[in-house]
Amino acid sequence: MSKKTVLVTGGSRGLGKNMAVKLGQKGLDVIITYHSKKEEALQVVEEIQKTGSRATALNLNIGDIRSFGAFFEQAAELMKMTFNTKQFDYLVNNAGVGINVPFEDTTEDQFDELMNIQFKGVYFFTQKALNYLSDGGGIINISSRLAQASMPGYSAYASMKGAIETLTRYQAKELSSRGIRVNAVAPGPIATDFAGGIIRDNAQYKANVKAATALGRVGEPDDIGGVVAFLCTEDARWITGQRIEVSGGMNL
Numbered sequence: 511m512s513k514k515t516v517l518v519t520g521g522s523r524g525l526g527k528n529m530a531v532k533l534g535q536k537g538l539d540v541i542i543t544y545h546s547k548k549e550e551a552l553q554v555v556e557e558i559q560k561t562g563s564r565a566t567a568l569n570l571n572i573g574d575i576r577s578f579g580a581f582f583e584q585a586a587e588l589m590k591m592t593f594n595t596k597q598f599d600y601l602v603n604n605a606g607v608g609i610n611v612p613f614e615d616t617t618e619d620q621f622d623e624l625m626n627i628q629f630k631g632v633y634f635f636t637q638k639a640l641n642y643l644s645d646g647g648g649i650i651n652i653s654s655r656l657a658q659a660s661m662p663g664y665s666a667y668a669s670m671k672g673a674i675e676t677l678t679r680y681q682a683k684e685l686s687s688r689g690i691r692v693n694a695v696a697p698g699p700i701a702t703d704f705a706g707g708i709i710r711d712n713a714q715y716k717a718n719v720k721a722a723t724a725l726g727r728v729g730e731p732d733d734i735g736g737v738v739a740f741l742c743t744e745d746a747r748w749i750t751g752q753r754i755e756v757s758g759g760m761n762l
Contacts, residue, residue: 513563514647515539515589515598516742519572519635520605522551524702525652528735529602534558534565536739539593541585543570543605566592572605573626578638586642599647600742601639603632603674606652610663621666628670633677646689650741651678653696655757671696675753682751691750693741698757700729724759733758 516533520526521542530542531554540558544551544567551567558565566588570581586596606628609620636649643649656664657671675694682692699719701710710716710728719728737756740746 512595513537513539513593514600514742515541515593515595516600516602517541517543517585517598517639518602518604519543519570520545521567522547522554525697525700525731525734526602526604527554528731529604529738530554530565530735531557531561532735532739533602533742534561534563536743537563538600538739538742539564541565541589541592541598542567543572545569545571545605564593570605572631572635573623575626575631575634578635582638582642597642597644599644600650601636601643601648602650602652602738602742603636604652605631608664608667611666612663613665616666624666624670628667629673629677632674636681640685643690648691648693648742648746649681649685650738651675651681651692651694652738653678653694653753655696655698655755655760657696658755659761678753679751686750691741691747693746693749693751694753695734695738695741696753696755696757697734698723698729698755698760700731700734702731719760722760723757724762727758729756729758 516538518526518530521530522544530540533540542554555565555567568585590596651674653674654671656668657675678692678694716728720726734756
């Protein structure tokens with residue numbers, strides 16, 4: 511039985527890195543993308559290879575839709591050389607940025623940046639990926655707790671994630687004829703450099719998160735990667751069109 515292959519966007523650090531390594535531990539071959547952190551991406555590739563899985567990395571700007579055709583041509587050639595396949599079985603749409611700005615101060619440029627990276631880019635990247643995605647595979651879209659629970663400063667970001675959750679349901683319906691499962695994973699606050707590292711570094715913010723979370727702490731990347739990896743296995747074959755929140759029980 512041939513090994514499955516997964517493409518993880520934004521896999522050089524944070525949540526994407528953890529997802530990529532956990533996928534390698536599950537026995538999947540992994541191709542990660544990075545935007546500017548090439549050296550970090552290559553370190554992640556080495557870490558995945560230590561799990562016994564194969565891995566490689568490619569540059570991608572998820573906000574540049576015109577580049578997607580060339581990206582997938584390059585990805586197909588790279589996968590052929592590295593994994594002996596020109597298709598992948600799972601796509602994890604993780605790449606993104608966070609902007610924490612009050613609604614009344616959000617600029618059109620900030621809105622457009624979030625739209626292009628968090629929604630429009632994901633929409634058309636996935637569309638282009640369909641020619642390279644195996645029937646019977648899966649797509650995992652990374653959403654956010656913020657799409658369902660309002661927190662000041664994230665109106666634009668959370669709106670894009672709300673759109674991602676709606677898109678997930680439509681993709682699950684429309685791609686079901688190919689046996690492709692589509693789900694959204696919605697992390698709660700995670701201690702990474704997201705939005706300037708506010709969750710990791712701001713003591714008051716962390717205290718507020720802990721107080722609102724049933725399990726009594728701030729989330730870590732290691733809390734998320736395993737859930738994404740599970741969705742890329744046969745054990746999750748009967749799950750599609752779902753929003754899976756991974757937040758430690760926020761605001762129950």
